[in-house]
Every structure is written in C-alpha cells, then in structure tokens.
Amino acid sequence: MALPAAVVLLVLMALPVAAAAAVCEDWLATVLSVQGRIEVRRAGDVQWLETKAGERFCSGDAIQIHDRSRSVVRLRSGAVLRLDQNTTISFRIEKEDRATWTWIDMVRGVVHFISRVRGGLKVGTPFVNGTVEGTEFVFDVDPDRAILTVFEGTVAAESRTPRDTVSVTSGQSVTARTGQKLEIKPVTPRDAVQWALYYPSVLDSRPDAFPASLRPSVEAYRKGDVAAAFAALDRLGPGITDPAFLTYHAVLLLSVGRVAEARTEIGKLADGDGRRRAIESVIAVVQGDKAAAMSRGEEAVKLLPRSAAVWIARSYAQQANFDLAGARRSLEEAVKVEPRNALARARLAEIWLSLGKVRDAVREASEAVRLDPDLARTQTVLGFAHLAELNPKRARDAFARATALDSADPLPRLGLGLARIRQGDVAGGREELETAASLDPGNSLVRSYLGKAYYEERQDKPAGDEFARAKDLDPKDPTPWYYDAIEKQSANRPVEALHDLQRAIELNDNRAVYRSRLLLDEDLAARSASLARIYDDLGFRQLALAEGSKSVNTDPANASAHRFLADTPAARDRAGERSAAVAVAATAQRQSRPAEAGRE
Numbered sequence: 001m002a003l004p005a006a007v008v009l010l011v012l013m014a015l016p017v018a019a020a021a022a023v024c025e026d027w028l029a030t031v032l033s034v035q036g037r038i039e040v041r042r043a044g045d046v047q048w049l050e051t052k053a054g055e056r057f058c059s060g061d062a063i064q065i066h067d068r069s070r071s072v073v074r075l076r077s078g079a080v081l082r083l084d085q086n087t088t089i090s091f092r093i094e095k096e097d098r099a100t101w102t103w104i105d106m107v108r109g110v111v112h113f114i115s116r117v118r119g120g121l122k123v124g125t126p127f128v129n130g131t132v133e134g135t136e137f138v139f140d141v142d143p144d145r146a147i148l149t150v151f152e153g154t155v156a157a158e159s160r161t162p163r164d165t166v167s168v169t170s171g172q173s174v175t176a177r178t179g180q181k182l183e184i185k186p187v188t189p190r191d192a193v194q195w196a197l198y199y200p201s202v203l204d205s206r207p208d209a210f211p212a213s214l215r216p217s218v219e220a221y222r223k224g225d226v227a228a229a230f231a232a233l234d235r236l237g238p239g240i241t242d243p244a245f246l247t248y249h250a251v252l253l254l255s256v257g258r259v260a261e262a263r264t265e266i267g268k269l270a271d272g273d274g275r276r277r278a279i280e281s282v283i284a285v286v287q288g289d290k291a292a293a294m295s296r297g298e299e300a301v302k303l304l305p306r307s308a309a310v311w312i313a314r315s316y317a318q319q320a321n322f323d324l325a326g327a328r329r330s331l332e333e334a335v336k337v338e339p340r341n342a343l344a345r346a347r348l349a350e351i352w353l354s355l356g357k358v359r360d361a362v363r364e365a366s367e368a369v370r371l372d373p374d375l376a377r378t379q380t381v382l383g384f385a386h387l388a389e390l391n392p393k394r395a396r397d398a399f400a401r402a403t404a405l406d407s408a409d410p411l412p413r414l415g416l417g418l419a420r421i422r423q424g425d426v427a428g429g430r431e432e433l434e435t436a437a438s439l440d441p442g443n444s445l446v447r448s449y450l451g452k453a454y455y456e457e458r459q460d461k462p463a464g465d466e467f468a469r470a471k472d473l474d475p476k477d478p479t480p481w482y483y484d485a486i487e488k489q490s491a492n493r494p495v496e497a498l499h500d501l502q503r504a505i506e507l508n509d510n511r512a513v514y515r516s517r518l519l520l521d522e523d524l525a526a527r528s529a530s531l532a533r534i535y536d537d538l539g540f541r542q543l544a545l546a547e548g549s550k551s552v553n554t555d556p557a558n559a560s561a562h563r564f565l566a567d568t569p570a571a572r573d574r575a576g577e578r579s580a581a582v583a584v585a586a587t588a589q590r591q592s593r594p595a596e597a598g599r600e
Helices: 005-022 189-197 211-220 226-234 243-255 259-266 274-286 289-304 308-320 324-337 342-354 358-371 376-388 391-406 410-422 426-438 444-456 460-473 479-492 494-506 508-513 516-539 539-556 559-567 569-575 580-597
Strands: 029-035 038-041 061-065 070-075 080-082 087-097 099-124 129-142 147-151 154-159 162-169 172-176 183-186
Touching: 029 410, 029 426, 061 070, 061 274, 070 099, 070 426, 080 087, 080 259, 087 162, 087 308, 087 580, 099 189, 129 189, 129 460, 147 154, 147 189, 147 391, 147 460, 154 172, 154 444, 162 172, 211 226, 211 243, 243 259, 243 274, 243 559, 259 274, 274 308, 289 308, 308 342, 342 358, 342 376, 376 391, 410 426, 410 444, 426 444, 444 460, 444 479, 444 559, 460 479, 508 569
Parallel strands: none
Antiparallel strands: 029 070, 038 061, 061 087, 070 080, 080 099, 087 099, 099 129, 129 147, 129 154, 147 172, 154 162, 172 183
C-alpha cells in the first residue's frame, strides 16, 4: 500500500533533523544565550549555519560569533564560556595518558571561562595552550598574540615557539607571541571582562514610544533578535543626528557590551541633553563609579524632568549609593510622568521588594506585566515577587519566561537559581547561578549567592573563591563576608569566621542597596546569632550569651537567636530551669518559621 504524499513529505522533512540528532548524541557543549548572530559549522562540513539557544555541539564542530554579538556556552563537563564578538572556537576530544580531555581551540576573539572542575579541559591557541585547574580566566587572541588573564586559581600555560611553560595564578596575565618567551605581569582582572558586563536599559521599549523610523528595530529587539535590530538601524544610513536615534542606538550597543561605541553615540547629543546624562549615569553605576553615577543622574532629571528614562537612571544611581527611599521617590515620579511605562513600574516593584513591601511589589509587578507581558524585566520582577511570597513554582515560571525573552539578562538566571535551590535542586540552582555570573562577571551579589551554592554542595574551595571575588568587586557589601564566615565556621575555622562576621556586622547598613531598615535589622539579628555561635565555639560563653541576646532584641522573630539561647548552658542557668528554654525555642518556631523560610 502506497503511503500518502503528505506522510512521505513529513518523513523526508524529518530526515535532516534525525541525522543532526544522531550526530550530536555524544554532545560536548550547548548554547545557553545568544545575542546577535551566532553560527555553527558541523564537523566535516564547510557551510556555516545560524544557531540558537538550546543547540548542542560535538567534537569537531566550530562556532563563530559575529560583530555586535555575544553568546554563553556550557560544556557537558560543567564549564561555562562567555564569548565576545568576532570570536571563533572549535571543540574536540583527545585521549592523553589514559585521560580524556576536552579541547577548546581558539582561532580568534575573547572567551571568559568559569570552570570549577580540576582537569579535563584544555584551551589551545596559535601561540599558547592552557591546562585548566579549576579556575576562572579569560583568553584574548588576535593574529599577533594571545593573552591569558587569570581571575582565580591556576592555569598552566605552555607556548609553542619557543617552548616555554609557566603557571599563571590569580591576578596575573601572560602574553604569548611567536618567537618570544612568555611574559607574566600583574593585572586587574576585571579590566579583561568589561565587554561582558550587563548594562540595564532605561528606555520604554514599546514600539509606539519611538519614531516610526525606529520601530522595526525596536520590534526586533523586543523579540530578542539583536542582529535584526542592528540591521534595521543600518538600513537607515549613516550620519543620523536625531536624538531619539542616538539614544536608542547607544542603549542597543550597551546591550551587547560595546561601551566605547555607545559613548561615541551619546557624545553626539547636546551636552545639555538629559538622555545623554541618563545613559552616562547607568554606565557609571555598572562600572562602579557611584559618585559620577549620582552626579549624572541628578543632572539628567533637571534637564529632562518629563522623561521616565531619566528618573529610572537616577533610581539606579540612588540604589547604588544606598538611598532606597530616594530611589522609590524617583520611580514614583517616573510612573507619574509615564503611567503606561512598564519598565518604570517593574523598577518600582524591585524597590518595593528591597523595602520589604511584598504586597506593593506584587501589585506593581502585576501591573507591569499587564502593560507589557513581553518585556523580560516585568517577568523577572514578578518572579522575585513570587519568590518573596514563598511560591517558588510560580517564580520559576516567570523567570523561565524572562529568560526566553532575554537570554542575556543575568537577573532571571539569579532568580531561577534561587528558586531551584529553594525547591531542593541545589545542583540545578548552582548551574543557573554560574550562568548568571558568566552573563555579568562584575556582579558581587551573584558571586555571593554562587559561593553559597558551592558551600551547600560542600565545595569549600570554589565557595571561598567566590566569596573572595565578591568582596573584591564590592568591598562595602556585607553579604560575602557573612556567607564566608558561615563556611569557615562549618570548616572548624572559628577565629577566621569571627573576623569575617565582625566585618559583616560593621558593613551591615551598606546592604541598604538591597534591603530596607527593617530587613537590615533582620540581617543584623541573623549575623549576631551566628556570631554568638562562633563565640560559643571559641569558649567565650558570656560573649556568646550577649550576642544572642542582642540578636533577639534586634529582631524578636529571629528563630536562630531563640534556638541558640535555648541551647546555651548560661542561658539555661540564668533562666533557672530547662522548661523555660524549651518554651522559648517552641515559641520561636511558631512565630518566625514563615519569615525565615523566605529569607535567603
């Protein structure tokens, strides 16, 4: 019996897909994020084909990242690679001395690696090869030289001509050129990943908010098609001086890490243009220049007070300078001048969360989603609101939607990681946090949570490395000091833990960039309870009792403090009977379990 023509057609259409699946059955890497134009050349082929998130690569495959594009790739071994524009790499498997190695061969470009697995990964370039020993580093390759910069750990570098081998450690770089010995020097590693930092947009991306000439580009950008967005602008021709074009073009360039080009575009705006000052403020926030960020933000709102974008930019500067109340007022003004601006409402929801006002946050986040459900930031903030409501399932749904809308945004990856960990999937949550760190290597808070995830998996060395990195990125944030103290206490290093926890308490109010006064008091109470346990470990019982009492007085609902006091012999002696301690512990459990369950 002959098959119907439609069935035959379906079978024929399925053959290439089946063949591709068979080729990649033993895959080596998968794409997590795509910005712009990314292409793959399969082993044995000569043709380059466009690729997308979720696609897998095998030994012999190569990928290339085009101009104004970036990508994130995860190896099957767990290493995460961030690839800059104009980068070409290939994958291969080699067996050496009864060991199997994954090789990343770099032809050109820049790649940021995060690999916590010792051994199994090597990087090859035309000038120098690197054997990875569980570390974070960057390779930068051009036709004349290769530069290896190490953030953490060690990479064994071996040049080809002349033959030379060196170990490159944290805070060092090595330059390799043909015919020259390897040259090592100290560096500031963050300088090597400026292209990888994440710059949040301040523009409402509704197409009807832009001139007609820009709408095709804006619509492509909203769909996550950065290449089409740039192509639409290129079709408009060179020499355009319209302020709306220059502002949007600068924001688009920042979205793919092209900071110098973005500065050139906004430099064409009049010095008294508020949009220029707003974008300068955002750049300063991301690059850690808080004073310049605040100055530019203040100028922006004076120059263009009827624009939500300038108020949003100012809110980022205020948040970076620990002024949450000021950030809230700025965002309320942004919503007032542009009530239909979904981004302004999403930012306001973020600040409500930081202030501990979950109901207000849910209200604003829901309104933001209603106004623009296809904006990644609205879904992200809704996800964090659900997380604060102790609803990780709904949070995961919102974060997954946000990631699908903008695979380059680190915030939904952070949220997805926290939600998965809260549901008991620590390994899956840690992978999401590694991706977030790759998407924004300069984010101290992401590093702190990644370190915490490693600690939960009992990976003490990577945990300590991440806490150290977070401390270096933001010396005023108490979060990494607090988590590092907990890790050191559990590793039976109470003296070092005491130092870190005291530092966290000294810096406690600096967490106002994320937390309200009420939540800061809860943080202080939690840290005092931990400090009490460390004092107890060191044998300082009276100091332990004093810190435990301080924790209870600061936050009466802190269960950890109540349990500590209930377990402290001095407290039992002072109370006079064991039943009092049991009653305190029981009361603490009843009163504060919901609050602790929602606290990271």
